[in-house]
Amino acid sequence: MHRLFLSCVFLCYASLASATCGADWAGFIKGIKQEAVTMGHPRSLVTRFFNGAEQDPKVIQADRRQGVFQKDFISFSHALISQHRLVHAQKNAAKYATIFDRLSRDYGIPPGVLLAFWAFETDFGVNQGNFNTLNALLTLSQDCRRPELFRPQVFAALELYARGDFDPRETKGAWAGEIGMIQMLPEDILDSGSDGDGDGRVDLQNSAEDALMSGAHMLRRLGWQADAPWLQEIELPGDLDLNLTGLDKSLPVARWQALGVTGRHGPLQPSAGQASVLLPVGHKGPAFLTYPNFNVYFEWNQSLVYVTTAAYFATLLSGAPRFDPGTPDAGLTGQDMRALQRKLVARGHDVGKIDGILGSKTRAAVQAEQERLNLPADAWPTPSLLARL
Incomplete structure (x- = not known):
């Protein structure tokens, strides 16, 4: 899964990216190397970093092949939330209880939130991807579909290399350039990489403590409100005006209460401020109240069905019951x-x-x-x- 976070850095490079994408590979590499030197990196370092870089056609194939996001929420969540992931989430919650307690105390992020990402991204570190990260980032930067997103990640990887934290030949991960157990892009590693196990270095591929603390740091940096809700299953009154629903509309939680919206397994939380009503598969299916923290999920991943499933899985891992699927009308192919x-x-x-x-x-x-x-x-x-x- 891929977090398509639009940072100020990519905005700074948008014009350059659009000017060089689609060029022949040799010309593209020549241009991006010169840009790296212009940014102040020593030419010898730049030469070593880009030496042997190759275009990877399998990356483009993966980028174009994302049909899984066409699934509806019920189908998607059933596919991702397996019994295997539920069992191993419980095992890892117990195994790493110390770091989870620390993150709950210091960052206000419940273990279930991080466990859900850890499960979906790499099955708790087992499947971190086998794509050469630099080749993937360069291939996506040279492609003209989203160069403004990936080009800054190349320079972030170069900065990590300069620090001794990235190997352009050996570092591997997902096809979109994410690295480690919870799949972070190089910019995010620069901004949020944290030493969770106290060994003096940040190793997101082999240290669960480092990966979890880095993920918590990133969520807080992206705006996560400590000890606040993110998603809650609700029941709607029969006379609710459905035009009020949708993520593009929000009301104070107290207003939703006055309109007759109730929590399916507990009271609503007015102290959280504004909230929106999300009906993933229509008014005949499950209904959720999304609190401000839900919006932070979109900084991790832009897919609505992924975000909703990850947020729901986090509630499930935090003790909430499974949602009521209802009897939704058939959707579209x-x-x-x-x-x-x-x-x-x-x-x-x-x-x-x-x-x-x-x-x-x-x-x-x-x-x-x-x-x-x-x-x-x-x-x-x-x-x-x-x-x-």
Whole structure:
């Protein structure tokens, strides 16, 4: 899974990235080496760092092949939250209780939040990826789909190399350049890498303590509010105006209470401030209240279905019961979702890329069309809606 965090650094390099992406490989490497020297790195260091770098076509194949995000929340969560992960989450919570206690005390982040990321990203460190990290970052920087994201990561990796914390030939990880047990990009390692085991170095690939503390540090840096909720399963009153739901709208938690929204397994938490109602598969399926900490998940990963599943898994690992799946209406296939997105664009809506994925922009457009057609405005696209459009 990939955290597509847009930092100020990539904004600084956006124009340069767009100017060099798509160039032949030799020309691209020549240009990025010169840029590294211009930034102040010694030419000898730059030469050693980039020596032998190769384009990796398998990285581009992986980047284009992300159909798993077309699954709906119920299917996606069932696929990711396996019995294996539940069992090993409990084992690792006990094994690393000392570091989890420390992170709860110092950062205010419950163990379940970090355990969920650790499980989904690498199955607790077992599957960290086998892609050469530098080759992956360079390949994605040379490709013109998202160079503004990956180009700054190359220079961050160069900085790590200068510090002795990155080996351009041996460092391996995910196809998108993430490294270690919870998969952090080089910029994040520079900003949040932490020595959790006290051995004087940061080793995210072999030290669970280092990886967990670095993850906690990153979450706090991204805005996580200590000892605050992130997601809660709720029950909706039958007369709730569904136009109020959606992540693009929020109300004070006290207001949701006044409207008749209740927690399915405990009271709502008004002290958390604002919150939104999320209906992942429509008003006939599970319903969640998302608190401000939920938004931090999008700094880790941009996929709505991944974020919702990771946040839900964290509640499950923190003691909450499984969600009530309800009886949601059938959704759309990837092909039908793309057809729907094209129809929404034709009606003037911005859905982002036509990719068959039900992201936040597509959900907002669906909700607007449901309201126009006097349908339940729950942002869940169905075959009947597609036919109506």
